[in-house]
Amino acid sequence: MRKLLVTTAPHIHEKISTAKLMGQVCIACLPALIASCLIFGWESLFLTAVSAAACVGFEALWNIIMKKEQTIGDLSAVVTGILLAFNVPVDFPVWMLIIGDLIAIIIVKQLFGGIGFNFANPAIVARIVLALSFTTEMTSYRYPDVGIDALASATPLAAADKMFSTPVVEQLLGTHGGVLGETCAVALLLGGLYLIFSGTISAVIPVSTLATVAVMCLVCGRPDEILLQLLSGGLLLGAFFMATDYVTSPYTSWGKLIYGIGIGVITCLIRFYGTSPEGMSYAILLMNIVTPYINRGIRQRPLGVKRQPRKKEGKPA
Amino acid sequence: MSKSVLRSALGAAVPHRKNTAAMETVRMPLPSRIVLPVSQHIGAPAVPVVKKGDHVDVGTLVAQPGSYVSAGIYSGVSGTVAEIITLMLANGSETPAIVITPDGAQTVDPAVCPPNVTDAESFLAAVRASGLVGQGGAGFPTHVKLSPKDPSAIRYLLINGAECEPYITADHRTLLEDGEDVYLGIKAVQKFLGIPKALVCIERNKPDAIDCMFKLTARDPDVEVKPLPSRYPQGAEKILVETAVGREVPAGGLPADAGVIVLNVATAAFIAKYLRTGMPLTTTRLTVDGEAVARRQNVEVIIGTPIQEVLDFCGGVSEDVGKVLMGGPMMGVALPNTDYPVLKQNNAILAFKDKDSHVPEATACIHCARCINACPMGLAPVQIAAAWRQEDVAQLNKLHAELCMECGTCSFVCPAMRPVTQTMRLAKAMQRAKGGKK
Numbered sequence: 001m002r003k004l005l006v007t008t009a010p011h012i013h014e015k016i017s018t019a020k021l022m023g024q025v026c027i028a029c030l031p032a033l034i035a036s037c038l039i040f041g042w043e044s045l046f047l048t049a050v051s052a053a054a055c056v057g058f059e060a061l062w063n064i065i066m067k068k069e070q071t072i073g074d075l076s077a078v079v080t081g082i083l084l085a086f087n088v089p090v091d092f093p094v095w096m097l098i099i100g101d102l103i104a105i106i107i108v109k110q111l112f113g114g115i116g117f118n119f120a121n122p123a124i125v126a127r128i129v130l131a132l133s134f135t136t137e138m139t140s141y142r143y144p145d146v147g148i149d150a151l152a153s154a155t156p157l158a159a160a161d162k163m164f165s166t167p168v169v170e171q172l173l174g175t176h177g178g179v180l181g182e183t184c185a186v187a188l189l190l191g192g193l194y195l196i197f198s199g200t201i202s203a204v205i206p207v208s209t210l211a212t213v214a215v216m217c218l219v220c221g222r223p224d225e226i227l228l229q230l231l232s233g234g235l236l237l238g239a240f241f242m243a244t245d246y247v248t249s250p251y252t253s254w255g256k257l258i259y260g261i262g263i264g265v266i267t268c269l270i271r272f273y274g275t276s277p278e279g280m281s282y283a284i285l286l287m288n289i290v291t292p293y294i295n296r297g298i299r300q301r302p303l304g305v306k307r308q309p310r311k312k313e314g315k316p317a
Numbered sequence: 318m319s320k321s322v323l324r325s326a327l328g329a330a331v332p333h334r335k336n337t338a339a340m341e342t343v344r345m346p347l348p349s350r351i352v353l354p355v356s357q358h359i360g361a362p363a364v365p366v367v368k369k370g371d372h373v374d375v376g377t378l379v380a381q382p383g384s385y386v387s388a389g390i391y392s393g394v395s396g397t398v399a400e401i402i403t404l405m406l407a408n409g410s411e412t413p414a415i416v417i418t419p420d421g422a423q424t425v426d427p428a429v430c431p432p433n434v435t436d437a438e439s440f441l442a443a444v445r446a447s448g449l450v451g452q453g454g455a456g457f458p459t460h461v462k463l464s465p466k467d468p469s470a471i472r473y474l475l476i477n478g479a480e481c482e483p484y485i486t487a488d489h490r491t492l493l494e495d496g497e498d499v500y501l502g503i504k505a506v507q508k509f510l511g512i513p514k515a516l517v518c519i520e521r522n523k524p525d526a527i528d529c530m531f532k533l534t535a536r537d538p539d540v541e542v543k544p545l546p547s548r549y550p551q552g553a554e555k556i557l558v559e560t561a562v563g564r565e566v567p568a569g570g571l572p573a574d575a576g577v578i579v580l581n582v583a584t585a586a587f588i589a590k591y592l593r594t595g596m597p598l599t600t601t602r603l604t605v606d607g608e609a610v611a612r613r614q615n616v617e618v619i620i621g622t623p624i625q626e627v628l629d630f631c632g633g634v635s636e637d638v639g640k641v642l643m644g645g646p647m648m649g650v651a652l653p654n655t656d657y658p659v660l661k662q663n664n665a666i667l668a669f670k671d672k673d674s675h676v677p678e679a680t681a682c683i684h685c686a687r688c689i690n691a692c693p694m695g696l697a698p699v700q701i702a703a704a705w706r707q708e709d710v711a712q713l714n715k716l717h718a719e720l721c722m723e724c725g726t727c728s729f730v731c732p733a734m735r736p737v738t739q740t741m742r743l744a745k746a747m748q749r750a751k752g753g754k755k
Contacts, residue, residue: 005640005674006653008739010725012483012646014329016732018683074680116681116733251686251697295700302695302717303326303555304568 018115022075024200025241028191029082032237035174035184040090040142044180050094052081054101062110076115080104083123083241086181087234087281088130089141096134100126120288121245124281131281141177157233157277171231178232185231192240204256205249205263206239212264220272234280235267242281248288255291255298262287328556328693329726331483331549331647333522337604338486342494342615345630347419351621352658353379353390354404354414358450359457360386365415371398374426376596379415382445388458388661389448393599393619394419407643407650407657414658417621431595437468440509447591448598448661452583453477453552454644456662459584463510465573473562474506474515475572478530478582479545479552481520482645487602487664488582490615492519492526495586500533502585503540505592512578515540518561522547549647550724554579556693568720583664598661605631607667609638618659624666625655639674642667647725677734688727688737694720698727698737705744710751718744 036044055077063070084100104126109118131138170176174184181188195201210230217226229235234242243249243263250259263283270279356362361383373379373392380390396419404414432443445460465471476499480488492499503515517530521544534540543561545551555566557579564575572579587598599620606613611632618627624641628634634641642649643657644665659666688698697716704712713719718741727737 004638004651004653004655005671006651007640007674007676008651008736008742009644009649009723010647010728010738011640011642011649011651011669011674012331012729013677013731013734014331014729016730017734018680018732021683021685021732071680076683114681116683246683246685251684251689251699253690299697299700299716300326300689300695302568302720303559303693304565304570304720305695305717306567 018074018076021200021246022079024195024198025079026075026082028194028198028200029079029086029181029241031187031190032086032181032184033082035187036086036090036180039174039183040180043090047088047090047092047094047097047180048082048085051085051097051101052078054098055081055084055105058102058105059110062106066110068114071114074115077105080109080122080126083181083237084126086237086241087123087127087179088138089179091140091142092134092137096130096137099133100130103129116247118247119292120285121242121248124242124284124288127281128285138179141179143177157228157271168227168231171228179234182234182237185236188236188240192236195240195244201240201244202253202256204253205244205260208257208260209239209243209264209267210235212261213268216264216268216272220268222272229268229271233271233278238267238280238284239263243284243287248291250291250294250298252295252298252300254300255294258294258298259287259291262290326693326695327691328548328550329691329729331481331729333547334483334606335486335489335522336484336613337606337615338489338523340486340490340614342490342602342617344617345619345622345627347394347421347423348619348622348626349419350399350623351392351394351417351419351619352402352404352414352623353392353417353621354406354412354658354660355380355383355390356406356410356412357390357456357620357660357662358388359455360384360388360461362412363387363390365401365413367398367415369398369400372396373398373417374424376426376429376599378597379417382458386458386461388450389446389597390415391448391597391599392417393621395422395424396420404658407652425596429595429597431593432591434505434509434592437509437511440505443592444588446597447587449584449587449591450598450661451581452587452601452662452664453581454648454662454664456660459580459588462578462580463506465571465578467573468510470576471510471512471573471578472514472576473578474503474510474512475557475561475577475579476503476515476517476582476585477552477554477557477579478517478519478523478526479557480523481547481549481551481553482647482649482665484606484667485604485645485665487604487615489523489526491583491586491602492523493529495590496526496529496533498586498589499530499582500537500540501589501592502580502587504537505588506578506580506585507539510578513539516543516561517541517582518543518545518557520545520547520551549726549729550693550722553693553722553724555722568717601659601661601663603627603659603663604665605667606665607642607669608673609634609668609670611635620661621658623655624652624657624659627659627666628655628668634668635670637671638668639671640669642669647729648723676736679735680733682733682735685732687730687732691726691730693724693726694722696721696741698741701744702735702737702740705740705747708747708751710748713744713748719748721745 266283363380
């Protein structure tokens with residue numbers, strides 16, 4: 001008999017991999033991408049493809065220069081590229097988008113050690129950098145099929161501040177001004193539900209985020225704005241696709257709950273009382289930073305271990 | 318019974334692959350020799366009482382218990398003691414082993430006769446004299462398990478027929494073929510130890526076994542069949558106690574501390590057989606399966622039979638065999654060669670082809686928390702691994718790394734293919750070595 005292999009248990013493995021999980025996210029992005037192409041034209045697909053390719057290219061290049069094992073096969077760079085493209089308007093200059101990809105992949109992800117080691121969601125940070133650096137280009141929306149009118153220049157959120165309103169049907173379908181992947185609520189919900197039911201993400205983060213936003217609307221005396229707040233801006237894209245990034249969100253369900261509530265509260269505070277009409281990306285970034293502390297503080301109780309009364313630090317157990 | 322909201326403890330949906338579930342157990346003919354290591358159980362090694370050249374019969378004591386927590390070892394063949402060798406077990410420890418050459422007559426030792434059991438004391442003495450150890454895999458001496466500090470606190474006898482490991486169907490076949498004995502064994506334990514309620518716990522993927530036990534226990538209000546979800550590791554003792562009766566075994570404690578005694582189905586069946594015949598533990602039922610095995614089947618094997626001979630009896634293994642396991646694919650031990658003998662508590666020999674044997678290459682942890690949500694003990698493997706890398710024993714204690722039972726679930730579900738369970742073992746070893754919790 002030939003030589004036998006000796007390894008320690010377990011000897012079988014679930015048919016799952018990082019690439020498969022990331023592939024699921026890409027699939028979940030498809031409805032929003034298709035909607036974007038229908039609403040804004042084929043440039044949407046072009047921008048998304050360029051962004052994904054740039055992210056993969058930067059990661060591959062980094063690995064080659066740093067003589068590291070190639071990691072582009074895990075598809076996480078593709079996800080980052082798609083999500084960043086979803087955050088820019090359709091007329092956004094391609095070179096600016098590629099700068100965003102560079103920031104996401106090289107500065108936020110690879111400089112911290114690559115996949116699994118970044119403290120914040122690369123796409124979120126890149127979006128914030130782009131929004132601060134190229135504010136004009138980031139907010140020059142193209143309005144689908146209708147000519148120039150009051151809504152054309154603004155997203156429903158910004159319009160709400162100016163006392164205009166976007167019909168709910170338009171918000172659901174996304175046929176209004178905005179960035180590539182944010183406008184069509186139906187497509188985002190479809191993708192989000194796919195992520196949840198395929199077991200890729202837990203429902204806790206999106207549900208708690210959305211519920212918190214609804215509650216905040218009531219608490220802050222804006223009950224008639226609930227639907228507008230839920231369906232517009234980056235809330236759905238952020239809640240389902242960006243806040244649920246594994247690396248930068250808490251481990252346990254209770255941790256996820258706190259994290260989701262935090263995102264909802266911060267988003268609403270910025271939207272309601274800040275100068276910027278949009279606050280989702282800042283909320284996610286802030287809660288990304290809090291995540292390690294949530295993970296330290298919130299753990300599940302091991303089987304058979306009794307909850308112990310809090311002991312003061314320093315005393316022997 | 319619902320789990321506490323703070324514990325997700327999902328376990329894992331491992332593949333079933335119960336290829337041999339419908340196959341009647343086949344009795345294997347006499348092997349060319351049997352090898353009996355004196356340490357086949359948890360506790361002190363047994364002490365050999367035979368020497369080279371001695372004649373033994375079926376049921377002859379060849380090594381007596383080394384202490385209270387120990388078990389005697391009996392010959393399953395009649396023949397001659399060829400030699401006493403030093404054998405390295407699959408876990409790396411060395412132990413003396415008695416090698417016996419069968420003479421083919423299979424004469425039974427005249428000392429073998431049904432024990433005279435009248436009360437708890439004589440019952441426990443009989444169980445001890447039978448050489449019985451837990452047939453579920455751990456090999457804990459059964460008489461110790463049946464002697465809790467406070468017998469009156471025991472409310473439940475759980476009979477573990479979960480058999481959650483893929484491939485293995487030995488317990489399933491025991492329920493189907495020896496269901497009567499399982500029931501009689503339960504009744505004996507209940508009667509002599511005064512345990513009011515017994516639950517036969519079977520995973521729902523064995524409907525015929527559930528049916529069979531249902532019929533056998535229908536008229537007995539004290540014995541109930543408890544179908545369980547088919548989710549790994551349902552058969553792990555602490556998990557079984559939690560799902561079956563909603564009690565938690567305290568950390569560092571035994572099921573008895575939760576008022577429960579857990580016995581494997583084969584253990585219960587053997588007790589009934591022993592009370593009837595007085596024949597000590599000399600055989601075991603094995604599932605022989607895996608893609609590299611020619612004839613997959615359940616075999617009744619004499620304890621001490623070399624694994625190679627069992628595989629040969631099952632048509633041998635294919636040329637491209639890569640790994641041979643003693644036990645299931647989730648917790649079984651990979652063997653460096655097939656000369657090892659079958660031990661008392663073994664329940665499976667699996668042989669896999671080379672292409673299925675290799676460990677997948679690990680990539681970076683993406684902190685998806687699948688290991689945390691799946692851990693049946695409610696531990697946080699990803700955080701324990703971090704504490705282990707930092708050699709932070711205080712943190713390992715805080716995270717209760719010592720509670721890990723190495724069921725393999727965390728490695729199984731890891732999308733980054735990381736050796737999570739293996740790291741847990743290292744973390745536990747670090748805890749032990751540096752004076753942390755054990």
